[in-house]
Amino acid sequence: MGLKIGNLSKAFAAPVLRAVDIQIASGEIRGLVGENGAGKSTLLNILSGAIRADGGEILLDDEAYKPASVRAALDAGVALATQELSMIETLSAAENLALSRFPSRFGIVRRRHRDTVAKAAFASLGLSHLPPSLLASDMTLADQQLLEIARASMHGTKVLMLDEPTAALSREQAGLVHDLIRAKAAEGAAILYVSHRLEDLKQVCDTISVLRDGELILTKPSEALSIPAMIEAMAGTFAQRDRRAAARGEGPAALRVTDVTTAELPHPLSIEVKAGEVVGLAGLAGAGRSELMRAIMGLDARSGGRCERLVDGIATAVTTPADAVAAGIGYVPEDRKMSGIFAGQSVAFNLSLSALRGRRATPDSWIRERGAAIRDILKIRSSGLDQPIEQLSGGNQQKVILGRWLMLDTPVLLLDEPGRGVDVAAKADIFDEISRLAAAGAAVLMASSEMDELTSTCDRIAVMSGRRIAAIFEGPEWDEAAIMTAAFSAHVGGSAAGNEATRAGVYHD
Ligand SMILES: Nc1ncnc2c1ncn2[C@@H]1O[C@H](COP(=O)(O)OP(=O)(O)OP(=O)(O)O)[C@@H](O)[C@H]1O
Ligand SMILES: [Mg+2]
Numbered sequence: 112m113g114l115k116i117g118n119l120s121k122a123f124a125a126p127v128l129r130a131v132d133i134q135i136a137s138g139e140i141r142g143l144v145g146e147n148g149a150g151k152s153t154l155l156n157i158l159s160g161a162i163r164a165d166g167g168e169i170l171l172d173d174e175a176y177k178p179a180s181v182r183a184a185l186d187a188g189v190a191l192a193t194q195e196l197s198m199i200e201t202l203s204a205a206e207n208l209a210l211s212r213f214p215s216r217f218g219i220v221r222r223r224h225r226d227t228v229a230k231a232a233f234a235s236l237g238l239s240h241l242p243p244s245l246l247a248s249d250m251t252l253a254d255q256q257l258l259e260i261a262r263a264s265m266h267g268t269k270v271l272m273l274d275e276p277t278a279a280l281s282r283e284q285a286g287l288v289h290d291l292i293r294a295k296a297a298e299g300a301a302i303l304y305v306s307h308r309l310e311d312l313k314q315v316c317d318t319i320s321v322l323r324d325g326e327l328i329l330t331k332p333s334e335a336l337s338i339p340a341m342i343e344a345m346a347g348t349f350a351q352r353d354r355r356a357a358a359r360g361e362g363p364a365a366l367r368v369t370d371v372t373t374a375e376l377p378h379p380l381s382i383e384v385k386a387g388e389v390v391g392l393a394g395l396a397g398a399g400r401s402e403l404m405r406a407i408m409g410l411d412a413r414s415g416g417r418c419e420r421l422v423d424g425i426a427t428a429v430t431t432p433a434d435a436v437a438a439g440i441g442y443v444p445e446d447r448k449m450s451g452i453f454a455g456q457s458v459a460f461n462l463s464l465s466a467l468r469g470r471r472a473t474p475d476s477w478i479r480e481r482g483a484a485i486r487d488i489l490k491i492r493s494s495g496l497d498q499p500i501e502q503l504s505g506g507n508q509q510k511v512i513l514g515r516w517l518m519l520d521t522p523v524l525l526l527d528e529p530g531r532g533v534d535v536a537a538k539a540d541i542f543d544e545i546s547r548l549a550a551a552g553a554a555v556l557m558a559s560s561e562m563d564e565l566t567s568t569c570d571r572i573a574v575m576s577g578r579r580i581a582a583i584f585e586g587p588e589w590d591e592a593a594i595m596t597a598a599f600s601a602h603v604g605g606s607a608a609g610n611e612a613t614r615a616g617v618y619h620d
Pocket of ligand 2: 151152153194274506
């Protein structure tokens with residue numbers, strides 16, 4: 112019993128899956144890893160009925176399985192929680208959950224049934240706080256992702272597939288997803304779990320398969336596959352990297368935030384970033400890191416304080432997003448899907464967006480030359496600069512949005528989770544590039560939930576907890592335990608601040 116995939120192939124312009132053989136037994140949790148563009152999502156999309164394979168054979172419980180549509184796959188008990196969220200923003204949580212399954216008789220979905228099912232599904236994923244009537248557009252990114260997984264888990268009775276389900280989630284939320292995966296496997300579902308978080312896979316999965324350039328390289332029990340071996344199989348080679356750039360000199364202040372408050376950030380926050388340094392923002396989900404960046408950019412209205420961009424000691428106030436961009440502040444938000452992929456446009460166009468802004472004429476030759484360099488640096492996998500962006504894999508789309516700000520030597524960069532959704536090798540390149548930019552004089556403020564991303568790249572780390580800056584640490588030696596303690600500081604002791612932070616952790620990403 113289970114899923115047997117034989118000789119599966121798929122090509123778009125070039126081959127994406129090459130004669131892939133995979134067998135997953137009922138009750139087995141299989142991890143699937145590979146670099147950005149290796150073909151993971153394509154494989155899952157074929158199984159989910161979203162796209163058709165070119166060749167090969169799939170057996171589900173020993174019967175031929177060739178879904179003609181997502182609907183047909185769901186009816187067969189095969190479901191996918193996608194990397195790109197598929198919520199409909201104007202529908203409620205319950206409606207989104209019901210969408211794929213409960214056909215409406217005479218066009219009316221039976222509301223009571225729908226809400227009961229919704230409540231149960233929410234509870235299983237720690238989403239009890241989510242009212243079924245809440246609109247998807249009013250949900251946090253993390254809650255939307257959990258809802259996506261809840262929906263898939265309802266339908267994935269035989270095969271449940273998850274495409275980077277935890278990329279936008281906190282540790283605790285990821286733990287809930289892992290509990291759900293284990294429960295579904297115990298009920299007899301075959302699980303296919305794609306993630307770039309290799310440690311998570313090692314913990315949760317029984318077996319792990321590595322896909323490289325559309326080819327299945329190996330499948331091994333998790334205990335028998337070390338993380339370096341996984342990376343080596345993904346990349347074909349493995350070079351130990353020293354990501355820490357040469358010591359960077361301390362420049363003058365480039366960005367100064369003084370006593371800023373917003374509706375989301377009730378306690379005045381101050382922080383300074385110097386030219387030539389990378390300042391990290393650590394903290395748990397809901398600590399206020401993204402909100403601080405939005406406040407600096409003027410995206411959330413400030414109720415107090417000020418932000419200044421300093422050039423040679425001369426300060427310019429930054430109040431609106433237009434001020435920020437004009438002052439040379441680039442911002443890569445956390446939720447890159449929502450923010451600025453221009454579908455239908457080429458990679459070159461999408462890379463050039465920030466460069467075009469504020470310039471009357473940017474020569475095409477410059478865009479192409481610099482774009483090609485950025486494409487190399489970030490290892491953006493596309494057929495060329497002219498490929499439409501929506502044809503790139505999820506991780507490669509993210510690299511383009513990051514690359515947009517690297518096109519210009521933007522003097523101040525605010526990067527919210529720059530490593531999210533990106534494979535290990537590309538991640539190293541991205542953080543190398545961030546280090547290089549700082550060494551060349553850029554001031555970088557970077558939020559990350561991954562300790563090693565922060566400690567490998569930052570000169571200083573500000574730890575946020577309960578929407579305050581709890582502590583600031585100086586590198587290059589890091590006391591990770593102290594950083595973690597600071598991150599939890601608002602959550603211990605049961606003080607009023609602690610309760611507030613805990614609540615924030617539940618409701619906000
Ligand atoms: N509609 C399409 N047209 C052309 N090429 C496509 C299309 N969809 C995917 N591809 C290509 O197929 C390859 C595999 O993409 P896929 O999305 O499966 O990668 P992935 O392993 O999921 O990567 P990631 O880790 O970045 O999500 C990529 O090179 C991508 O550009
Ligand atoms: Mg993918």
